[in-house]
Amino acid sequence: MRTNAIILAAGKSLRAKTNKQFFKIKNKYLIEITLEKFLRISSIKKIILALSKENLKKYGDIFKDKRITVVEGGATRIASLMKSSFFIEKDADVVMVHDGARPFVSEKLIKKIEKETLKYGAVVPVIDLKDTVKEIKNNLVLKTLNRDNLKFVQTPQSYTLKIFEKLISRIKNLDSNPSDDAQLIEKIIPVHIVEGEETNIKITTPLDLKIAEVIYEETEKKNN
Numbered sequence: 001m002r003t004n005a006i007i008l009a010a011g012k013s014l015r016a017k018t019n020k021q022f023f024k025i026k027n028k029y030l031i032e033i034t035l036e037k038f039l040r041i042s043s044i045k046k047i048i049l050a051l052s053k054e055n056l057k058k059y060g061d062i063f064k065d066k067r068i069t070v071v072e073g074g075a076t077r078i079a080s081l082m083k084s085s086f087f088i089e090k091d092a093d094v095v096m097v098h099d100g101a102r103p104f105v106s107e108k109l110i111k112k113i114e115k116e117t118l119k120y121g122a123v124v125p126v127i128d129l130k131d132t133v134k135e136i137k138n139n140l141v142l143k144t145l146n147r148d149n150l151k152f153v154q155t156p157q158s159y160t161l162k163i164f165e166k167l168i169s170r171i172k173n174l175d176s177n178p179s180d181d182a183q184l185i186e187k188i189i190p191v192h193i194v195e196g197e198e199t200n201i202k203i204t205t206p207l208d209l210k211i212a213e214v215i216y217e218e219t220e221k222k223n224n
Contacts, residue, residue: 010073046088094206096114126152
């Protein structure tokens with residue numbers, strides 16, 4: 001199997017109130033922790049890392065592994081995905097798209113998604129909602145939604161090369177800015193789900209950074 005992974009890390013980190021991708025946890029940048037998970041998997045032959053223009057200039061030279069290609073991302077997630085797509089290998093079997101700010105995805109989950117992608121074509125990891133969800137309008141509750149039919153979606157979201165190319169084709173005709181790439185393809189083909197991981201959190205706020213330090217410390221204890 002030959003897999004390419006796109007790691008999207010070009011956001012401005014406004015809600016985190018710091019440059020979260022290069023926030024240090026135990027002397028490692030957060031984005032380095034993310035990359036390590038993919039670099040440990042031999043079937044992942046290429047990683048395209050999309051950074052902001054500022055971070056590319058400041059940190060672009062620290063990524064020494066030959067499998068990593070560092071590119072300048074765009075103003076939005078979808079723009080970064082589009083720019084990264086030009087560097088995908090033509091003989092790739094699977095293309096994964098992962099948030100750089102999800103450093104705790106496990107190798108086990110990556111491999112499971114990789115395998116299921118070959119079987120189903122398009123795969124996303126999900127986890128159950130814990131809280132009750134209500135639809136709101138004008139500060140009033142319209143209705144309570146059925147949690148059984150709702151899931152939190154994580155990354156990596158994964159596609160066979162053929163389906164990924166269809167995704168990119170749809171992006172070219174977009175006049176909107178979706179927050180999730182899989183939603184662009186789910187109207188064409190069924191998107192298969194696999195069980196995600198509660199620790200596969202997306203670092204967004206200052207509190208998330210504190211939580212990340214705890215998760216990393218606990219992970220290190222298990223590995224040692």
